[in-house]
Amino acid sequence: MRMDATDKRIIELLIDNGRLSYVDIGKELNLSRVAVRERIHNLQEDGIIERFTVVVNSEKVGKGVSAFFEVDCEPSSLVSVAEALADISSVASCYQMTGPSTLHMHVLVDDFTDLEKFINEELYALDGITRVESHILLRRFKSRTGLKL
Structure with missing residues (x-):
């Protein structure tokens, strides 16, 4: 898969806050919730996003x-x-x-x-x-x- 600027921005937003909702990401990028969900799904399917996790302060x-x-x-x-x-x-x-x-x-x-x-x-x-x-x-x-x- 080839990422475009929107995919890159979605990833940047998720790196900064992995709990952002599709709606919140959509508002930031002027996309619908469904469009964001589909893009994130594709990024996962293509192995670009490997997983979602939490970072614990050791x-x-x-x-x-x-x-x-x-x-x-x-x-x-x-x-x-x-x-x-x-x-x-x-x-x-x-x-x-x-x-x-x-x-x-x-x-x-x-x-x-x-x-x-x-x-x-x-x-x-x-x-x-x-x-x-x-x-x-x-x-x-x-x-x-x-x-x-």
Whole structure:
């Protein structure tokens, strides 16, 4: 599907406020509710909009430590390590990166005791990991939850 300026504007509005109604979007763009519904449906069908979700402030629900990890793996173990990490509830995201079979991971835990437990009991317990580098988030200056068009 090829997006036009109206589709892009709909996406921008939804990124800013995913709870906007079809009517509210229509008023903003001078479209009918039905036209907006159809466009959003098409954007979903074409895979441009993958899903609607809520963003939770991790600190306000007790996840006081946010850490980022670079995890190097044996090439033959990369997929199995990534799948095992993805199954751990404290792992917020896990991506394969360029480099020597590297995974980039974001972890959210309650406190430093839980972080130590995650590292020692879950991360280091996985076979195939060759190097781990960690970074603790001190302060967030920008966090974006959607692609700006």
